[in-house]
Amino acid sequence: MNRVVKIISLIMLSPIIIFGGYIICHGHLTPGGGFQGGVVIASAIALLIIAFEDKIIKNHLFSLIETIGLTFFISIAFVGIFKNTFFYNFLSNTNYILGKTIYFGANSGYLNSGGIIPLMNLAVGVEVASALSFIILSIKNK
């Protein structure tokens, strides 16, 4: 690609990734979540792949990150077994990390709440972003 595309894509890279990160982090408060934010981040990586046609990024790096995201997701669910049951939300209402007790009624949304749901969103976001980038990269390399 020519220089204009390269520079514009580099400029747009950080806003897109930050927006994707915002959607992932606010998954438990606003519409959106891990999957949607992951897709936004993957679109930034797709932009990079199209603009810089060199094979800088290796396929197996993405599959490794994807595996880490999946393993993180299911291991959080497994930690719940030691507390109560599988997928038990052991962090909520502890008034510690991600555990702010929310009282009944309207509020403007606390980021420090939701227990394990934000962590799950993060894991799904990592997984979806790397999996979609993997798919795009393997389509391009064909």
Add this chain to the structure above:
Amino acid sequence: MRNFIILVITIPLLTAFLLPLLKIFSKKLSNFCIGLNLILINIISFFLYKSILENGNIIYSVGASAPSITAPSGFPIRIILTANALSSFLAMFFTIIASLTFFYSLNTLKEYANLDKFYILYLLLLVGILGFLFVGDFFTLFVFYEISSISTAGLIVFLRNKENFKSTFHYLSIFSIGSLFLLLGIGLLYSQYGFLNMAIISQKIQLSFLDKIALSFIGSALLLKVGVFPFYFWKIEAYKVSPISAIILSILSSLSAIYVMFKIVFYIFGLNIPFIIALTLLSALSILFGNLLALAQKNLKKIIAYLAISELGYIILGISSGFLMQNSKFEFNAIKGGLFHIINDALDIGTLSLIIGVILYIAKIKNSLSYNSVSLQQNEIRGLAHKYPLLSISFLLVILALSGLPPLNGFASKIIIYESIFHLNPALTIIGVLGSILTLAVLIKIFALIFLGAPNRDYQPAPKIAMVVIFIFLSFMILIGLFPMQFTNYFINPSVKALISKPGYKNNIHLQQDNQEQNHSIIHLTLHSKQRYFNYI
């Protein structure tokens, strides 16, 4: 103890996700982990079965300490898993077969590349099978249906020939329609009752016309998964090209789909008689067609597929005719025969496909594509009985078992089915016996063409672990065949009682209804707070 039911499903899932990480360290480590995982879930499912026999059924809700503790509005919207004697026994049996098949495929598949991906899909398909057995609400049913369909597609494409891609496309296009049918049926139920939980729907259902449409959608999607007479085409395409261990797991997924189908028809739709009559007819037709079409085939893997279809016909014939003879003394026996035949079908067809896998291995026929050019009539493989006497003896035993001859396990279950369905309609018994005779003809033909005669070329030595696995399967078959009374008393009778009696989560529904009344105040509160919220804006 309570968490065993979820551990059986999730330990293979965790292992499947960990495999790409383990592969970085060493290939042997990842194989060791899969073996350890399979042995672990064998032990867990055994203790699950034992605890269910002692303490009764288990209802497990994911994410809450009790199923009655539900969402703030009081609806049972959590993922709910249920286990009774039948489903936990099937889980125990299926995990044993899946782990033995894994050790078999370690021995015979080792020359292929990308084996780690094969085992990831293998474990995911096992997750789908076990999830089908324990599923307690419709949404989870849909999720496990998708998991097992997609991972089966991955297993079919594994050998990566041109034919594999063709078959996988065929399979995926059929199953995308099938899963949409399932979703449509579930959506019809959900739009009427507002619940996805099977226990709640079974209480609220009014059996209206729309419910019958929903039953036909869900039933046809599940029959597609089972693969009986009009829905069997994907099975031939898929089995033709996939490795032997994938074929065995696919048979197990069909068997677990039979269990889910009867659970839905019996528990939720309260024995819809026209559907069960249709099932009886379809199963009789699949016995006839499966065997007749198997006679005409030359490809060994296609023969496995057709014989598997006819054996599935026997199972469904037994169970559905048992439901048709409700409140008579033959009901128990017919269902007992059908459920007993689930075990025997998995063992017999499993052993047949294991032996055929060994035959393809020792004849150096590596992939399925080259095998399609080898037909039985060209006598490519001949005279194996001279060099492999143990293999030929085990093949003879499989012939006896599959065609239902006395000293082996196939006889024990088929005789129960024949005797009990005779009281429904003698024609069904005639079809069943005719099917057995045709099975005998198919297998005798294979035996004569492959094992007899003079050997025509050099063959590899037989893989040792694979032979040990075949002998373990055979010893199960002989033990069940010699002591069928003891086996049915210990394992099958509790399962039949579990299928006939309504599931134990009835008490639990009352709990949930009490909870609903309590939570009514909470719903009120939420409405109130919404009002306040609007005022606030």
